[in-house]
Amino acid sequence: MNFLKSGIKTVLGAPEPGQQPSVAETVERLVERASNSTLLEDRRDACRALKALSRKYRLEVGAQGLDTLRQILELDRADNETINYALDTLNNVVSPSQFEDEEDKPHIPMNIGDQFTEMFIKDPHNIQLILDLLDEYDFRVRLSAVQFLISLLTNRTKDIQEIILDKPMGVSKMMDLLGDTREVIRNETLLLLIKLTKGNANIQKIVAFENAFDRLFEIVSSEGYSDGGIIVEDCLLLMLNLLKNNSSNINFFKEGSYIQKMLPMFNIPEESEEIGWSPQKVSNLHCMLQLVRTLVSPSNSAQIISNCQKIMKNVGLLDAMCNILMASGVPADILTETINSVGEVVRGEGSNQEFIGNVIAPSYPPRPAIIVLLMSMVNEKQPFPLRCAVLYCFQCYLSHNEMSQANLVQTLLPSSSDVALLMLLSQWMSHCPAAVSAFLQVPGGVGYLVNQTSSNEHDDNECLLQGLSAFLLAICINFNDDSVASYTRDSLKQLLLKRVGMELFCAKLGEVSRHELYNKAAKHPQLRVASPKEVLIDYEFCRLFKSLESVLGHSLAERRANGAEADEAELEQYKALIRQQDARLHELVHQLDALAGQARELQSTLNDSLAANSLLKDENTLLKAQVSANSIPIQPKPTQPDPKLVQYEERMLQLNGEVFRLNEEVTRLNGEVDRLNGELKTAKDAEKNSAEELEKLKKDQDDLLYLLANYDSKTNEYKMRLLQLGEPVEDDEPAEEDNPT
Amino acid sequence: MAYAYLFKYIIIGDTGVGKSCLLLQFTDKRFQPVHDLTIGVEFGARMITIDGKQIKLQIWDTAGQEAFRSITRSYYRGAAGALLVYDITRRETFNHLTTWLEDARQHSNSNMVIMLIGNKSDLESRREVKKEEGEAFAREHGLVFMETSAKTAANVEEAFINTAKEIYEKIQEGVFDINNEANGIKIGPQHSTAGAGGAGGAGAGGAPPGGCC
Ligand SMILES: Nc1nc2c(ncn2[C@@H]2O[C@H](COP(=O)(O)OP(=O)(O)OP(=O)(O)O)[C@@H](O)[C@H]2O)c(=O)[nH]1
Ligand SMILES: [Mg+2]
Numbered sequence: 001m002n003f004l005k006s007g008i009k010t011v012l013g014a015p016e017p018g019q020q021p022s023v024a025e026t027v028e029r030l031v032e033r034a035s036n037s038t039l040l041e042d043r044r045d046a047c048r049a050l051k052a053l054s055r056k057y058r059l060e061v062g063a064q065g066l067d068t069l070r071q072i073l074e075l076d077r078a079d080n081e082t083i084n085y086a087l088d089t090l091n092n093v094v095s096p097s098q099f100e101d102e103e104d105k106p107h108i109p110m111n112i113g114d115q116f117t118e119m120f121i122k123d124p125h126n127i128q129l130i131l132d133l134l135d136e137y138d139f140r141v142r143l144s145a146v147q148f149l150i151s152l153l154t155n156r157t158k159d160i161q162e163i164i165l166d167k168p169m170g171v172s173k174m175m176d177l178l179g180d181t182r183e184v185i186r187n188e189t190l191l192l193l194i195k196l197t198k199g200n201a202n203i204q205k206i207v208a209f210e211n212a213f214d215r216l217f218e219i220v221s222s223e224g225y226s227d228g229g230i231i232v233e234d235c236l237l238l239m240l241n242l243l244k245n246n247s248s249n250i251n252f253f254k255e256g257s258y259i260q261k262m263l264p265m266f267n268i269p270e271e272s273e274e275i276g277w278s279p280q281k282v283s284n285l286h287c288m289l290q291l292v293r294t295l296v297s298p299s300n301s302a303q304i305i306s307n308c309q310k311i312m313k314n315v316g317l318l319d320a321m322c323n324i325l326m327a328s329g330v331p332a333d334i335l336t337e338t339i340n341s342v343g344e345v346v347r348g349e350g351s352n353q354e355f356i357g358n359v360i361a362p363s364y365p366p367r368p369a370i371i372v373l374l375m376s377m378v379n380e381k382q383p384f385p386l387r388c389a390v391l392y393c394f395q396c397y398l399s400h401n402e403m404s405q406a407n408l409v410q411t412l413l414p415s416s417s418d419v420a421l422l423m424l425l426s427q428w429m430s431h432c433p434a435a436v437s438a439f440l441q442v443p444g445g446v447g448y449l450v451n452q453t454s455s456n457e458h459d460d461n462e463c464l465l466q467g468l469s470a471f472l473l474a475i476c477i478n479f480n481d482d483s484v485a486s487y488t489r490d491s492l493k494q495l496l497l498k499r500v501g502m503e504l505f506c507a508k509l510g511e512v513s514r515h516e517l518y519n520k521a522a523k524h525p526q527l528r529v530a531s532p533k534e535v536l537i538d539y540e541f542c543r544l545f546k547s548l549e550s551v552l553g554h555s556l557a558e559r560r561a562n563g564a565e566a567d568e569a570e571l572e573q574y575k576a577l578i579r580q581q582d583a584r585l586h587e588l589v590h591q592l593d594a595l596a597g598q599a600r601e602l603q604s605t606l607n608d609s610l611a612a613n614s615l616l617k618d619e620n621t622l623l624k625a626q627v628s629a630n631s632i633p634i635q636p637k638p639t640q641p642d643p644k645l646v647q648y649e650e651r652m653l654q655l656n657g658e659v660f661r662l663n664e665e666v667t668r669l670n671g672e673v674d675r676l677n678g679e680l681k682t683a684k685d686a687e688k689n690s691a692e693e694l695e696k697l698k699k700d701q702d703d704l705l706y707l708l709a710n711y712d713s714k715t716n717e718y719k720m721r722l723l724q725l726g727e728p729v730e731d732d733e734p735a736e737e738d739n740p741t
Numbered sequence: 742m743a744y745a746y747l748f749k750y751i752i753i754g755d756t757g758v759g760k761s762c763l764l765l766q767f768t769d770k771r772f773q774p775v776h777d778l779t780i781g782v783e784f785g786a787r788m789i790t791i792d793g794k795q796i797k798l799q800i801w802d803t804a805g806q807e808a809f810r811s812i813t814r815s816y817y818r819g820a821a822g823a824l825l826v827y828d829i830t831r832r833e834t835f836n837h838l839t840t841w842l843e844d845a846r847q848h849s850n851s852n853m854v855i856m857l858i859g860n861k862s863d864l865e866s867r868r869e870v871k872k873e874e875g876e877a878f879a880r881e882h883g884l885v886f887m888e889t890s891a892k893t894a895a896n897v898e899e900a901f902i903n904t905a906k907e908i909y910e911k912i913q914e915g916v917f918d919i920n921n922e923a924n925g926i927k928i929g930p931q932h933s934t935a936g937a938g939g940a941g942g943a944g945a946g947g948a949p950p951g952g953c954c
Contacts, residue, residue: 165812167811168814168815168848169814169815169848172815202781202782205781205801206815206816209815209816209819211922211923214922248782248783248784249784251785252799255784255799
């Protein structure tokens with residue numbers, strides 16, 4: 001740091017005594033000097049100082065210096081050292097990664113490099129400046145220019161790709177650097193090209209046109225193929241970029257005989273077991289396998305796939321990959337990926353399928369490699385990805401190829417002790433009509449199963465074998481899509497009835513779950529056996545068997561009774577019925593809800609009415625009391641009309657009015673009660689409780705009516721008495737005329 | 742498959758003149774009546790025989806659309822031969838030849854053999870450019886000239902093979918530096934010795950069926 005300070009001092013001259021300039025000020029003065037000084041030495045020193053500051057203060061240097069640095073690249077091309085400083089400074093400013101010096105500066109935005117990149121490429125001519133610098137042979141300049149481009153590409157891949165594509169010879173220039181004899185430049189160029197080609201088909205094609213594959217294979221070979229260092233991996237990664245989803249380049253690769261050149265990559269020396277595999281070798285081989293898979297990827301056009309597959313077999317690549325499968329000491333993930341690759345190299349290609357069908361594993365006794373692979377798939381001790389890979393490979397081996405299907409079953413069937421293979425077949429075929437159909441087409445397949453099922457040997461393993469054969473046959477019937485004319489469900493069933501008989505068949509099916517090994521295996525997902533001989537049945541199979549046993553037995557029994565066609569029609573009927581009933585059920589539930597709501601409403605109306613009724617009762621009582629209180633003094637004075645009588649008359653009229661009002665109220669309530677009665681009647685069925693309430697209501701209502709009637713008669717009585725007393729009593733009639741109901 | 746030499750070609754010219762059709766006719770012996778606009782660049786290859794030698798042609802069919810012009814320019818440098826195509830039924834494609842030629846001369850190596858092709862000769866009734874005009878232009882600029890039809894295949898084989906012959910002669914004369922792959926020429930892996938097994942015998946005039954590897 002002291003050195004740096006003194007460096008800056010010599011560039012800027014001594015600072016004013018007593019005050020230290022801020023970083024921003026320092027940068028400003030350096031930039032000013034780099035841009036305006038007439039002396040090259042000054043500009044060079046300023047650039048050197050800026051470079052030194054740019055790791056810790058890239059914000060300041062970038063914000064103030066970007067334009068000046070760009071200008072230096074243009075104007076000071078003659079001085080490599082200055083150019084080099086300027087390039088390095090720019091590279092630091094746009095660097096996608098954080099510098100150690102910056103760690104204590106949280107205020108620097110995370111994407112600062114990205115922002116400066118955006119500023120720098122705003123003028124596409126700036127990229128041209130860098131491309132021009134690639135022509136400079138000077139080691140430092142060339143290297144810095146490449147590194148700067150890598151940083152820019154990392155930040156803004158798409159933008160830079162488009163700019164470079166727009167520059168004539170832009171890509172070609174970078175390709176030229178691959179031939180640089182200085183390894184550092186060459187290696188850095190590889191990284192640049194990997195970034196440059198990512199996801200851009202046009203650039204990929206130009207790079208391929210510029211003999212990239214030749215260059216890359218030269219490097220791979222000079223570095224010792226799979227034993228080479230990370231450079232080999234980089235070369236392969238670049239090739240992968242060039243080929244992935246680029247049919248034009250794949251075509252070029254295949255036409256240019258580059259598939260042949262991949263072969264030495266797969267030569268695994270005999271003594272590899274002792275030496276072991278370095279992590280780099282694993283990576284290299286992994287990339288190479290990816291390359292193989294990219295060429296024959298199922299997403300490519302059928303013609304490309306088939307062409308590449310043929311070439312791979314003809315030039316010995318398939319053979320070499322099979323050798324890796326058979327070699328000892330191969331790491332599991334390489335093995336897995338090799339199996340996947342072999343699968344895709346043979347997929348749908350008859351002669352390649354035949355080829356791997358004939359590969360013999362170096363086991364004792366020798367067995368077909370495909371069988372050894374299959375055994376490893378059902379072996380739970382193998383890593384799961386490996387078992388999946390085998391399954392995939394196996395599918396590829398069988399895909400579009402009756403020959404290999406037949407071969408497979410033929411190789412499987414005679415070895416009756418390989419119960420595991422029947423187990424495998426049942427796992428493969430259950431729930432898969434296509435697989436069933438494939439199996440049914442295999443000559444001799446069904447015959448073998450029927451013979452086994454009807455066999456009468458009583459050896460322990462034979463019983464299991466017979467049971468499994470029955471199980472497989474049941475699967476063939478249950479998951480049969482009737483696509484194989486000679487073995488439709490019905491004809492298979494007929495065959496079974498004739499050759500085995502349903503009872504015996506079901507008995508044989510039962511043999512499986514009664515077997516001692518089955519019961520052992522069903523208990524533990526992990527194999528717990530003393531010797532491989534006992535590994536006949538695994539846990540997964542037990543689960544499958546359990547899930548299918550009853551279904552199969554049942555379906556067979558039903559089929560026996562009704563035949564498949566009838567079954568299905570009947571099933572449809574039942575389904576329709578169930579659907580109907582379901583709909584009806586829904587409807588009823590809805591109705592019930594509505595009725596319950598209605599009942600609740602009625603209940604509350606009823607409550608209101610009851611309250612009103614009791615209020616009226618009270619009023620009635622009060623009136624009665626009043627009436628009786630008034631009537632007592634009337635009796636002792638039956639003589640001449642006196643002023644008191646006028647009073648009475650008035651009072652009487654008042655009471656009459658009151659009575660009239662009550663009458664009306666009662667009529668209204670009667671109407672209300674009638675209405676409630678009606679409503680209650682409709683709700684009665686759904687809501688029995690409300691019926692009881694209604695009963696209560698009725699009773700109350702009767703009481704009330706009784707009371708009112710009572711009152712009515714009393715009023716009449718009063719009227720009569722008044723009449724007897726000689727008082728004219730006006731009738732209710734006129735009032736009633738005023739209120740027609 | 743073993744070859745004595747490998748030549749890289751490019752096909753250039755305005756959009757719609759029939760570049761892709763010429764390539765397809767040459768590699769697959771098919772004609773494509775619908776204009777399937779080329780995006781960027783497409784690749785094709787075929788083996789021919791010249792002077793008893795197997796010669797592999799790798800052909801890059803470029804896009805004529807203006808938008809792809811800078812991409813096209815990236816292919817000049819590494820090509821040994823170029824087919825410069827115009828459409829005899831559209832004069833403007835002929836008028837643009839000078840621009841194409843300038844571009845080619847500027848970006849290619851000086852020894853690149855350029856074959857001028859007036860395509861769609863089957864459309865005589867709609868002809869806008871006389872054959873003599875094409876001949877004159879070729880003479881003036883030192884090009885080989887031919888009228889072709891990608892539809893009837895007339896002269897298509899000849900166009901590609903004559904270009905190869907021209908390059909081959911230049912090699913014999915020592916004009917090309919065959920060790921510099923940037924010239925678009927490669928020497929085969931087993932120079933001059935006939936390839937061992939495999940399909941595709943060497944027929945005189947060289948026309949193994951397309952799609953052969
Ligand atoms: N009659 C006739 N039509 C042709 C001939 N060659 C091409 N065509 C038609 O011309 C149209 C354009 O052909 P392309 O080969 O796709 O043109 P291109 O030069 O590749 O065009 P770009 O890819 O856009 O540069 C298509 O409709 C072809 O069928 C020919 O010799 N005769
Ligand atoms: Mg085209």
